[in-house]
Amino acid sequence: MYITTGDKEIASQVERARKLAETTGGTYVPRNRTSLPKLIEQYGTNEILVVLNGRARLFRKDATELEFHPSMGFVRAKRVLRGEADPMLEAGAVLEGDTIVDCTAGLGSDALVFSVAAGKSGQVIACESSQPLYTLLLEGMSHYKSNQPLVDEAFRRIDLRHVDHLELLRSMPDRSCDTVYFDPMFREPMMDSSAIQPLRDYANAHALDEQSIMEAKRVARKRVVMKEKRGSAEFDRLGFEILDRANAKTLYGVINVERGS
Numbered sequence: 001m002y003i004t005t006g007d008k009e010i011a012s013q014v015e016r017a018r019k020l021a022e023t024t025g026g027t028y029v030p031r032n033r034t035s036l037p038k039l040i041e042q043y044g045t046n047e048i049l050v051v052l053n054g055r056a057r058l059f060r061k062d063a064t065e066l067e068f069h070p071s072m073g074f075v076r077a078k079r080v081l082r083g084e085a086d087p088m089l090e091a092g093a094v095l096e097g098d099t100i101v102d103c104t105a106g107l108g109s110d111a112l113v114f115s116v117a118a119g120k121s122g123q124v125i126a127c128e129s130s131q132p133l134y135t136l137l138l139e140g141m142s143h144y145k146s147n148q149p150l151v152d153e154a155f156r157r158i159d160l161r162h163v164d165h166l167e168l169l170r171s172m173p174d175r176s177c178d179t180v181y182f183d184p185m186f187r188e189p190m191m192d193s194s195a196i197q198p199l200r201d202y203a204n205a206h207a208l209d210e211q212s213i214m215e216a217k218r219v220a221r222k223r224v225v226m227k228e229k230r231g232s233a234e235f236d237r238l239g240f241e242i243l244d245r246a247n248a249k250t251l252y253g254v255i256n257v258e259r260g261s
Helices: 011-024 036-043 072-081 087-092 109-118 131-143 149-157 165-171 210-219 234-238
Strands: 002-005 047-052 055-060 099-102 123-127 159-161 177-182 220-229 241-243 250-256
Touching: 002 011, 002 036, 011 047, 011 131, 036 047, 036 055, 047 131, 055 131, 072 109, 072 149, 087 109, 087 177, 087 220, 087 241, 087 250, 099 109, 099 165, 109 123, 109 149, 123 165, 131 149, 131 159, 165 210, 177 210, 210 220, 210 250, 220 234, 234 250
Parallel strands: 002 047, 099 123, 099 177, 123 159, 177 220
Antiparallel strands: 047 055, 220 250, 241 250
């Protein structure tokens, strides 16, 4: 993974880029006012991560740029801080002090909401198998700043890991977390969700398999939760009970481990 800075190569950005490369096993390359397409051609890579002032961005020659931002996760996190309900948290029966494993970190929006809800006494482990996405997340979560210090602190508390979720789940003891969560790339994309399309260019597009669900049921104390498009056959295939919400285009499926279902 090649990592560079903005065109002006500000000293603080260079330091961050070098540190990120060292942490992730990537390679820092000086920008030297070179365009990103030319840098990609020069180093023969598929993508390059750009460290900017308070931001980080993934660039691939034939794909849409992907910038780290919690998006609706930020709005949802503020609502949770105000004491409002969140359907994902309700599906997972998440309480303060809980341990949650987010198996499909993506851009970290759901992990952020989990972290806010679990609080300082809880733990959120978020895994991302895609190296580019993991690198973007690591930089973004470490340096994202908003006007909500509690949201920023929640980002910093997330235990982000570059690992396939099945490998992670297999390494965990029985009943060692409260909730296991999956939000895989939908089998049938939502055509009106243009914000998700850039993520699809970098994310792991594989469908969930039964082994992952079996391991999740072994590891969870309370619930296994999956988010999918309304009408998806994945709910039935993987054994999830659908929690229907009127007029919702996406739904949560639940396996209630507590009652053994």
